[in-house]
Amino acid sequence: MRKGVRAGLVGVVLVLGGLALGVLMAVVLGLAGVGGAGGGAPRSERPPEARVTGPFTAHRPPLRFQPEGVLPGALVARAAVLDGARAHVIGPERLTTVDLASGAVLWSVAPLAPVPDYLWDAPPEGPPVVTAVAGRRLVLAAFATGAGASELLALDADRGTVVHRIRWDGPEGSGAIRCTLVAVAGPEGAPARARTAVVSCVEGEYRTYGIPLSGRGPSWWVDGFQAGHALVGDRIAGDFALDDSGSFGGPARAAALDARTGRVLWRAAARPEHRSSEGALRPFSPFLLLAGPDVLDARTGRKRDLPGLRAEHPLILDCRHDGGDLTACAFLGSELAVHDARSGRRLWQWGGRTARDTFAPTLRGARDGLLYATEGPGTHLVLDGRTGAVLERRAGAAPVLVNAFAGLEEMAPGAYGTPLAVFRTRR
Known part of the structure; x- marks a missing residue:
């Protein structure tokens, strides 16, 4: 081959190679530009x-959220409360x-009488x-001790020192097999004489006590009343049993104390099978109450x-109040809806009858206008509670309890005896 022809072929190859390299670099740079348009790689990548x-x-x-292990001593979500970067946990003893x-x-403090x-x-x-009394932050819990006296225990939430131990026996001297602190009424930060703890105990039947934090025992009690939820205006919602089966089954009547x-401020109409999922008394918000299929006004008890x-409407499986203006509810049939906590007005819904092919995520928690949910294995969502918009698809957890520092997630949702996973919040 002549030198001129050979040189021409080499030039063509070099030109084509340069073009190919340029195209390749353009594609790479283009992809990099797409990924960086939002300030970094897309969240899915x-x-x-x-x-x-x-x-x-x-x-x-x-x-x-980032995983940090499990919470010692907590075997169910309702046993714990978050307090900054700490958790207070109540166990049986x-x-x-x-x-x-x-x-x-x-610290870990037991009641005086052994459980x-x-x-x-x-x-x-x-x-x-957790509440403030006379400018001091306290954490309180109630304990039953079987044949012994029941006890309301109050600790300094920051130091763990004992502030109050208030012990009492039932009116007939009988002990309780379970006691639950439902609420501490009175203005936040007010002195002990203005604060009253409401404790619901099982003593053969349910009995609810009012215990002033400045006193030595109950100032009042109501027989046959199972206190359950704190409502607006220092009201306590619960059930009165209506037959000889006590408060463990049979018909019941919702009431507020x-x-x-x-x-007793009001009593609602009787409802059957109050222990079934269809008839249970459940909180909706401090302003509204679910009593079986009925929605009751917290102030009046009216439907x-x-x-x-x-x-x-399809059966409500779960409702979570966000501590503010919103309540999210999950319904049978893959429906998630958010309501105004005060009026009950529906703001938006996901799934349900209006969208047959859309399956709503599974609600796990709600706090300060945010909803935490799962959508299949390993997919953790954070939703804007007011609009339903997805704010985060890779949250790392769907906590049932959450604050600015941490989240607690049920490792087996709804099951007793399985640990709570601890997560720290992160950027």
Whole structure:
């Protein structure tokens, strides 16, 4: 081949090679530009991130979570309450405070009377209560001790020192097999004489007590009343049993008591099978109450006719109040809906009868305008409670309890005896 022809072929190859390399570089740069248009890789394609260590720090709003182990002593979500970067946990025979970053037990205090072994298997019905009394933060819990006196225990929430031990026997001297602190009524921060703890105990039948924090025992009690939920205006909602079966089954009548005096403020109509899922008394918000298929006004006990919450609507499986203006409810048939907590007005829904091919995510928790849900294995969502918009698809957890520092997730949702997973919030 002549030198001129050979040189021409080499030039063509070099030109084509340069063009190919340019195209390749353009594609790479183009892809990089697409990924960086939002300030980084798309959230669905995030690279693994460095693990955060050290003390828990606050992130508002809490949208993403990093696992940190399990919570010692907590075997069900309703046994715990978050308090900054700590958790207070009630067990059958002690009140424990845990540092969430290290998992260390900071203190653990038992009632004066030992709790017999046969009461240890009963799961707690409610968490400890954190409240301010006379400018001091307290954490409170109630304990039953079988044949002995029941006890209301109050600890300094920051130091673990005992502030109050209030003990009492039933009116006939009989002990309780279970006691639950339902609420501490009165203005937040007010002195002890203005604060009353409401405790519901099982003593053969249900009996509810009002216990002033400045006193030595109950100032009032109501027989046959199972207190369940705190409502607006220092009202306590619960059930009166209507037959000889006590409060363990059969028909019941929802009612509300004045937490300061024990006076019955209103009673609703009787409803059958109140222990079934269709008839249970459940909280909706401090302003509304679910009594079987009925929605009751917390102030008057009267029925409220609310679209989306009527008896003919699919069964409500779970409702979560966000601590503010919203209540999210999950319904049978893969429906998730959010309502105004005060009026009950429906703001939006996902799934249900209006969208046959759309399956709603599974509601796990709600707090401060955010909903935490799962959508299939390993998919954790954070939703805007007011609009339903998905804010985060890779949250890392769907906590049932959450604050700016941490989240607690049920490892087996709804099951007693399985640990609670601890997560720190992160950016």
